[in-house]
Amino acid sequence: MSSSHGRKQIASEMMGTGFQIAPMIDVVFVIMLFFMVMANSVKVEHELKTVLPGPPSKLMPEPADELRIEIAEDGAVLMNDEEFDSASDAKLPTLTANLIRLKKDADFRNERVVVTLQSEEQAKYERIIQVMNALAAAKIASVTFTIGSEEF
Numbered sequence: 001m002s003s004s005h006g007r008k009q010i011a012s013e014m015m016g017t018g019f020q021i022a023p024m025i026d027v028v029f030v031i032m033l034f035f036m037v038m039a040n041s042v043k044v045e046h047e048l049k050t051v052l053p054g055p056p057s058k059l060m061p062e063p064a065d066e067l068r069i070e071i072a073e074d075g076a077v078l079m080n081d082e083e084f085d086s087a088s089d090a091k092l093p094t095l096t097a098n099l100i101r102l103k104k105d106a107d108f109r110n111e112r113v114v115v116t117l118q119s120e121e122q123a124k125y126e127r128i129i130q131v132m133n134a135l136a137a138a139k140i141a142s143v144t145f146t147i148g149s150e151e152f
Contacts (some may be wrong), residue, residue, distance in 0.1 A: 067102070069095075071119040075127050092134045099138035113138075118146045 070078040075087030077095055084095040106113045115135060119128050135143060 066114045066116055068116045068118060069131060071117070071123045071127055071131060073120045073122040075124065077127070077131060090130055092130055095131070096134040096137050099134055099140060103138045103140055112142055113140050114142045114144070115140055116144045116146060118148075121148055 068080055070081075072078070072087075077084050077087075077092060079095060079098065084098065085092045103113050117128070117131060117135075132143070
């Protein structure tokens with residue numbers, strides 16, 4: 001009896017050791033299902049509209065001559081070495097009118113107005129703000145600041 005019992009054990013072991021195709025098919029179907037589901041979540045790349053630096057295009061306005069506005073310690077305001085308004089005038093009507101005229105002229109020629117605001121180190125902040133208000137009234141946004149008496 002022990003020999004027949006041993007044969008049954010060997011026969012059952014041999015039947016379980018063969019290559020099983022059913023689990024492999026299940027794994028392939030699971031992997032295929034995974035890729036099918038993930039295919040919908042792949043983002044399609046779109047063309048990015050970028051403009052690289054190069055020759056100036058006709059759409060961009062040409063840069064205008066740079067205006068230089070100087071603010072002295074005593075409150076005097078000079079535009080391109082010409083004094084405007086008195087040091088005690090807070091509204092700066094002459095400077096504002098000239099800036100508005102220059103801005104309209106530049107817009108007509110499709111040019112930009114670029115301003116360098118140069119103030120002396122001891123100039124009052126209040127006066128700088130008054131000049132900036134005049135620039136804002138003229139709708140001039142391209143402003144560069146310098147401090148001290150640099151030579152141009």
